[in-house]
Amino acid sequence: AQSVAQPEDQVNVAEGNPLTVKCTYSVSGNPYLFWYVQYPNRGLQFLLKYITGDNLVKGSYGFEAEFNKSQTSFHLKKPSALVSDSALYFCALANQAGTALIFGKGTTLSVSS
Amino acid sequence: GAGVSQTPSNKVTEKGKYVELRCDPISGHTALYWYRQSLGQGPEFLIYFQGTGAADDSGLPNDRFFAVRPEGSVSTLKIQRTERGDSAVYLCASSPQGRVVAGGGEQFFGPGTRLTVL
Numbered sequence A: 001a002q003s004v005a006q007p008e009d010q011v012n013v014a015e016g017n018p019l020t021v022k023c024t025y026s027v028s029g030n031p032y033l034f035w036y037v038q039y040p041n042r043g044l045q046f047l048l049k050y051i052t053g054d055n056l057v058k059g060s061y062g063f064e065a066e067f068n069k070s071q072t073s074f075h076l077k078k079p080s081a082l083v084s085d086s087a088l089y090f091c092a093l094a095n096q097a098g099t100a101l102i103f104g105k106g107t108t109l110s111v112s113s
Numbered sequence B: 001g002a003g004v005s006q007t008p009s010n011k012v013t014e015k016g017k018y019v020e021l022r023c024d025p026i027s028g029h030t031a032l033y034w035y036r037q038s039l040g041q042g043p044e045f046l047i048y049f050q051g052t053g054a055a056d057d058s059g060l061p062n063d064r065f066f067a068v069r070p071e072g073s074v075s076t077l078k079i080q081r082t083e084r085g086d087s088a089v090y091l092c093a094s095s096p097q098g099r100v101v102a103g104g105g106e107q108f109f110g111p112g113t114r115l116t117v118l
Helices: none
Strands: A003-005 A010-014 A019-021 A022-026 A031-039 A042-052 A056-057 A062-066 A073-078 A087-094 A101-103 A109-113 B003-005 B010-013 B021-023 B031-037 B045-050 B053-056 B065-068 B074-079 B088-095 B113-117
Touching: A003 A010, A003 A062, A003 A087, A010 A019, A019 A109, A022 A056, A031 A073, A042 A056, A042 A062, A042 B113, A056 B113, A101 B045, A101 B053, B003 B088, B010 B021, B021 B113, B045 B065, B045 B074, B053 B065
Parallel strands: A010 A109, B010 B113
Antiparallel strands: A003 A022, A019 A073, A031 A042, A031 A087, A056 A062, A062 A073, A087 A101, A087 A109, B003 B021, B021 B074, B031 B045, B031 B088, B045 B053, B065 B074, B088 B113
16 A cells, blocks of 8 residues: 655754655555645645656755655755745655545644744 | 635535535646545545546545536535535645646645535
8 A cells, every 4th residue: 555654743943954854655666756835824835746767856945855765765855944934744645546646644844043 | 827726715514414615727737636634634635537537536435525527627526415524624736737647746736625514
């Protein structure tokens, strides 16, 4: 069965520090992985995706994610956090049919000034 | 340009009633998805339309849930005999292409309809 796990409900970082939001997955076959962000009172927004190729994927707003096949992980990273990055982040995996996304529970990122 | 819109933004109904939730996707997007998000959880897939047809309805929880997209644009999610457990935020998303591996993974989400069943 396919699944996505986000082991941390909340991540707290100080502005200017690097941030990591963790995601692990389980799938048979090649994974297609995504990160989405949900700001308060706004819809989910696409950040980045991994389909194939380079293990380091760059996305919107300075975010990047590192695909690690041996650890079945796809952690979201940013070198220097901003207060405006505070939001709810979801990792997602394409289902085997390629017709929908399977989302993790989400991780709340809180960046303090 | 206009994003995905959903109406109503909030819907309060009584147990046993029928409700309809509407989604207006981005113009030209052939793929449309419905998800349900319960408190503290990620979105859960319900149904995927490619054009007018439901290409994957495996996420619909039971036969009280039904969705249509008759002209390949606007979609309506219909819930019969609502139950308290149906209370959630219902999200609609669209994408220019359907299958995730063909580019459909970048989905554009609407703000959602918060459904409360009393």
